[in-house]
Amino acid sequence: MAHLVELRTVYKIYGEGLESEVRALDGVSLTIEKGEFVAVVGQSGSGKSTMMNVLGCLDIPTRGDYFLDGTDVRELTDKELSLIRNKQIGFIFQQYNLIQSLTVLENVELPLIYQGINADDRHDMAMEALERVGLAGRVKHKPTEMSGGQQQRVAIARAIATKPPIIMADEPTGALDSHTGHEVLQFLQQLNREGSTVILITHDNGIAATARRIVRLQDGKIVKDEVQEVDWL
Amino acid sequence: MNIRQAVKMAWKSILGKKGRSVLTMLGIIIGIAAVMTIVSAMNGYTEKTMEQYAAMGSNQLTVSIYSWMVDEDGNSMAKDYFPDLYDYCNGIKDYVMGITPTGSFSATVVYGTKNSSNMQYSYDEQGNPTGDFPPSLYLGSDQYSICNNLTVQKGRDLTALDSSRYNQVCVMGAMAAKTFFGSVDPVGKTLQVNGQNFDVVGVYAARMGEDSGSGRYIDNFIVFPYTANRLLGSEVSSEFVVKARSADAMVEASSRIGGFLKGLVNTNTGGYNVYPQNQWQQYQNEQMGMISLVLGGIAAISLLVGGIGIMNIMLVTVTERTREIGIRRAIGAQRSSIVTQFLIEAAMLCGIGGIFGILLGTAGSLVVGKLMFQMTIYPAAWITACAFSLSVALGIVFGIYPAVKASNLQPVEALRAE
Numbered sequence: 001m002a003h004l005v006e007l008r009t010v011y012k013i014y015g016e017g018l019e020s021e022v023r024a025l026d027g028v029s030l031t032i033e034k035g036e037f038v039a040v041v042g043q044s045g046s047g048k049s050t051m052m053n054v055l056g057c058l059d060i061p062t063r064g065d066y067f068l069d070g071t072d073v074r075e076l077t078d079k080e081l082s083l084i085r086n087k088q089i090g091f092i093f094q095q096y097n098l099i100q101s102l103t104v105l106e107n108v109e110l111p112l113i114y115q116g117i118n119a120d121d122r123h124d125m126a127m128e129a130l131e132r133v134g135l136a137g138r139v140k141h142k143p144t145e146m147s148g149g150q151q152q153r154v155a156i157a158r159a160i161a162t163k164p165p166i167i168m169a170d171e172p173t174g175a176l177d178s179h180t181g182h183e184v185l186q187f188l189q190q191l192n193r194e195g196s197t198v199i200l201i202t203h204d205n206g207i208a209a210t211a212r213r214i215v216r217l218q219d220g221k222i223v224k225d226e227v228q229e230v231d232w233l
Numbered sequence: 234m235n236i237r238q239a240v241k242m243a244w245k246s247i248l249g250k251k252g253r254s255v256l257t258m259l260g261i262i263i264g265i266a267a268v269m270t271i272v273s274a275m276n277g278y279t280e281k282t283m284e285q286y287a288a289m290g291s292n293q294l295t296v297s298i299y300s301w302m303v304d305e306d307g308n309s310m311a312k313d314y315f316p317d318l319y320d321y322c323n324g325i326k327d328y329v330m331g332i333t334p335t336g337s338f339s340a341t342v343v344y345g346t347k348n349s350s351n352m353q354y355s356y357d358e359q360g361n362p363t364g365d366f367p368p369s370l371y372l373g374s375d376q377y378s379i380c381n382n383l384t385v386q387k388g389r390d391l392t393a394l395d396s397s398r399y400n401q402v403c404v405m406g407a408m409a410a411k412t413f414f415g416s417v418d419p420v421g422k423t424l425q426v427n428g429q430n431f432d433v434v435g436v437y438a439a440r441m442g443e444d445s446g447s448g449r450y451i452d453n454f455i456v457f458p459y460t461a462n463r464l465l466g467s468e469v470s471s472e473f474v475v476k477a478r479s480a481d482a483m484v485e486a487s488s489r490i491g492g493f494l495k496g497l498v499n500t501n502t503g504g505y506n507v508y509p510q511n512q513w514q515q516y517q518n519e520q521m522g523m524i525s526l527v528l529g530g531i532a533a534i535s536l537l538v539g540g541i542g543i544m545n546i547m548l549v550t551v552t553e554r555t556r557e558i559g560i561r562r563a564i565g566a567q568r569s570s571i572v573t574q575f576l577i578e579a580a581m582l583c584g585i586g587g588i589f590g591i592l593l594g595t596a597g598s599l600v601v602g603k604l605m606f607q608m609t610i611y612p613a614a615w616i617t618a619c620a621f622s623l624s625v626a627l628g629i630v631f632g633i634y635p636a637v638k639a640s641n642l643q644p645v646e647a648l649r650a651e
Contacts, residue, residue, distance in 0.1 A: 058644045086565020097560045111564040
């Protein structure tokens with residue numbers, strides 16, 4: 001059976017051939033299996049965000065192959081990539097990335113709208129996700145009326161509303177205090193226990209400790225890839 | 234993503250920035266209002282004049298005979314050709330229904346307290362006619378009514394005997410009868426025209442409703458036997474109207490009458506003309522068409538400017554919402570969904586502007602109709618429909634570039650935007 005995620009000597013190079021050429025990813029190979037909880041750790045500039053963009057089909061590698069569940073991502077059209085982002089991956093960002101003009105419920109419904117799900121089912125699915133993050137009572141609020149922790153929970157609800165097999169979290173606790181950050185990590189572990197594959201991008205070794213597997217990036221290369229004892233929260 | 238969702242999103246986004254949306258729409262509102270006003274005022278005017286011409290009758294030829302000879306007082310020495318022409322025309326009945334002089338004259342008409350010299354064309358602030366208008370006075374033959382699409386409603390028509398016996402009689406148009414007699418039956422009453430007594434022998438039915446406005450003009454007249462010109466001191470009429478049986482008959486009648494006049498009129502001392510009456514009308518329509526075209530062009534430019542305004546604002550919106558676009562793309566929006574979203578937003582913005590423009594344009598054409606033509610002109614349904622479609626189309630045309638630009642943003646780049 002194919003790996004869930006497979007990078008084969010992937011390069012992402014900005015300004016290739018120029019003197020100022022930057023190799024954000026410099027020949028990275030990585031496989032991730034279904035059900036894993038992987039932390040990608042590295043200093044700022046190590047290429048971890050680029051890795052997340054490539055893994056999340058938001059960006060195309062300059063060279064190398066990326067197979068997602070056996071599919072060669074480089075072969076896909078923009079439309080197919082959109083569908084993968086919509087159905088296979090749930091994104092959680094450091095800055096929450098909620099749409100400010102929409103209510104909490106509308107934000108969570110958005111990926112379901114792009115799936116073409118009818119209004120009733122959409123509402124039920126979004127409410128289910130919001131209940132899971134404990135925000136079912138605040139669905140009519142705008143994101144700006146909520147605390148950072150609450151906004152991040154809305155973002156998590158949006159990520160899980162479509163029940164995607166992969167959750168990608170890019171510094172999900174970066175803008176939160178340690179207590180709410182703790183809750184978010186706990187929730188990611190919970191999702192992983194229920195079968196989701198979680199890929200967590202962070203610069204913080206303490207946060208990385210919540211993952212079973214740590215992939216350490218430095219200057220666009222994987223310098224360490226090890227399995228550890230999990231710090232269950 | 235279906236259209237219903239896109240419409241909902243667009244509506245939200247427009248409502249979210251009310252002030253800006255209104256300002257953006259202003260260009261479209263003004264443009265559509267201008268186009269509406271011009272097109273519907275011109276269209277309304279043309280339609281109403283057509284109605285008037287239709288009421289007065291079609292298939293008319295105008296025959297004019299002129300002379301350069303004048304006597305020592307400067308009066309025309311033109312011969313009275315009418316009896317000859319009358320006989321000739323009544324000899325070609327296959328083509329001609331009737332002939333009458335069309336000369337009008339001015340005189341003071343008095344009945345009781347009503348005096349035409351006290352009447353004038355006056356309008357209130359809305360441009361509605363007020364008070365009594367002075368009647369037009371015509372000299373006609375017994376065929377005046379045939380030539381002018383008139384039917385007798387009360388009493389009798391003029392007869393050939395009225396002319397040959399110099400009878401001091403007259404027949405009144407519906408509006409003139411109303412002006413002088415109100416609800417009293419005018420038949421048998423006597424009018425004083427320049428001090429001479431004329432008996433009213435009949436009243437013609439109205440050709441147009443009084444409410445139409447036009448009725449106040451075209452049914453406000455009194456016809457006298459043409460031979461009354463001696464009593465009334467007006468000149469011999471040199472212009473005649475011939476009513477042909479059909480458009481084809483008109484062509485034939487025109488050439489026959491021309492041939493007859495060629496032998497009758499001395500071309501050394503004068504001449505003659507035979508031409509279809511609607512010639513002038515055609516000329517007038519062409520003029521109106523030209524004016525409409527020029528004004529419409531100016532209005533179209535204002536619409537173009539409005540459209541560019543829409544494009545400008547949509548580009549700003551796309552830039553402002555780059556991050557939102559990135560988020561949408563990240564969670565699965567396809568390019569087509571982004572294009573649809575922004576296109577519908579532009580189309581809705583223009584559509585709403587169009588509705589306000591139509592309201593303003595309707596008011597505009599009412600005002601212009603009143604001020605310029607003394608008519609109540611409501612825009613035709615097709616003009617309203619066209620104006621709305623046009624405004625939506627403008628939104629789509631000028632929305633395409635910003636929408637495509639939005640959809641071409643790379644998700645990664647867009648997400649980085651502040």
